[in-house]
Amino acid sequence: MQQEYTYSRGFRIFVFCLISPFALIPLSTIGVTIVAGVQSGQDTLWGFISMIPCIAVVIYVISEMLSVVSVDEKGIRYRSLLFRREMLWQEVRGYRLAGRLELVPAAGNKRRFKVAARRMNYDNLVRWIMARYPDLRKKTKEQMSSTDMYPQHELRMAKYTAWVLNGAAFVLMLACIFLVRHLPWLPFLLIAMLPVTVAALEYHKGLLIIADGRKIDTLPPVLMVFIFCAIGLFVVAVPVFSLRQKELLQGALIITGVFTLLVIFVNRHWKLAFSGKLWSVIMFVVFFTPASYDSLVYINTYFDDSPPALFETTIYDKRISKRRTTSYYLMVEPWGPVKSAVSIPVKKKKYEATAVGAVIKMELHRGALGVPWYTPGILKRE
Known part of the structure; x- marks a missing residue:
């Protein structure tokens, strides 16, 4: 009689919630591309390249969560959206328990058959295997102590x-x-x-x-x-x-x-x-x-020894972020090559001493690697 071992519904929902951010990344990338259009071919290419590992993770996890391990009088089988495996009972040499059930084949060129402990009725399968096949863990320890020292x-x-x-x-x-x-x-x-x-x-x-x-x-x-x-x-x-x-x-x-x-x-x-x-x-x-x-x-x-180009900008707002730790930010207006507002993280003492409307200096450098960089004068070594 055939028995099937699957993941519980609650565990599947939990895992699907964990991988939901990986699924949202490619969806949001595609959505932004459709709504905003292709602004830069290089940016779009890098965006779609970053989608590949996310899509691979999502597909693999969905395939594993929906997979089924079936057992009958002939052997044990694994079926998922991506893989199919089978091991006959006469091919099994023994088992190992290391957080999950591993069936070790007699043939050295064949892969082990692994069953996750999270599957429903996993204990029944383990007891049945333990009654039929030898435990190879002790043998492995003896071999390691003598030959793998x-x-x-x-x-x-x-x-x-x-x-x-x-x-x-x-x-x-x-x-x-x-x-x-x-x-x-x-x-x-x-x-x-x-x-x-x-x-x-x-x-x-x-x-x-x-x-x-x-x-x-x-x-x-x-x-x-x-x-x-x-x-x-x-x-x-x-x-x-x-x-x-x-x-x-x-x-x-x-x-x-x-x-x-x-x-x-x-x-x-x-x-x-x-x-x-x-x-x-x-x-x-x-x-x-x-x-x-x-x-x-x-x-x-x-390694940048270029003389800095000085710019000035105005602080138009102050912000405090209270999460695990309290962070203090000064919001400055666009300046020079920076075309958008910037949040500058500062210490509490500097945050309290700086008023909205104050003018601060920005030192722009060319960069030794050709990447321009700047340091707000308010953050210079105190």
Whole structure:
């Protein structure tokens, strides 16, 4: 008799609510293009390119949520909008339970069959499998203890490297927050930490990883290096307003893409499951992208020795935003190359000391990378 295992209706609704922002991005992009028309061919192209990953995520999640796992006397099958898989019972060698049910095939060239624990009547299927097939988890632990033991000296050196990199990145982040006014070259050290960490991943040949989704402390991770670098460089780049941010963002995406390919090349040494490698790459992209963008902002300003062009503008309004933390903004009128009003974030003391109608100066620079940038005189180092 055939049994079917699907996700519950409540869980489907919950997941669909989570992915709704990914569905709104392409819909809003198409709507804006239809209503406003094509203002720039390049902007439209980048807009539609950004839609591709969102559409892919939405289609994959919908396909998974509507998928069905069916079981009969011959085998187990998976059906969705995108995939179809089947495994006969005589092909199953055993099972593993690691947050979900994994059926391990006897043939080494065939993929494992995985059943999510969120499916309805999942416990009944697990009990039936446990009564029929052996548990392969104990065997795997024995094999790892005898054949997959890491060299202790190399592992100790990898842990020392991770400790040094994470500690140095933390110290440099604090230094950039509190001492960058007196030591403006400090962000260079944070920028240098990024390629040095990637090189260390290759040097230690799989004993140094970025991150692992599981709570296992065997291999030392260096994810905090990228997090600390992103935070420190963000603090340095906050007072800088770039006029053509799209060019910096495109450069940051190209740099991130190159280093992501290097990380994918490096992770061939990692003795992790595919999910662990994928998690590491995702975390790397999430934190390396803002770090590379802020690095370009810093380089564009630090190497810029062009004389500033001075402009004046008027504060026409003040605004306070109360969310998790209270933020203070001064609204200034358009000036020079800036054709729209700008909100300038300031500290509370500066917010209270500045009145509506006050005139402030804007210093416009050409930029070392050819991207004009400016700093409001009110935000100059106090």
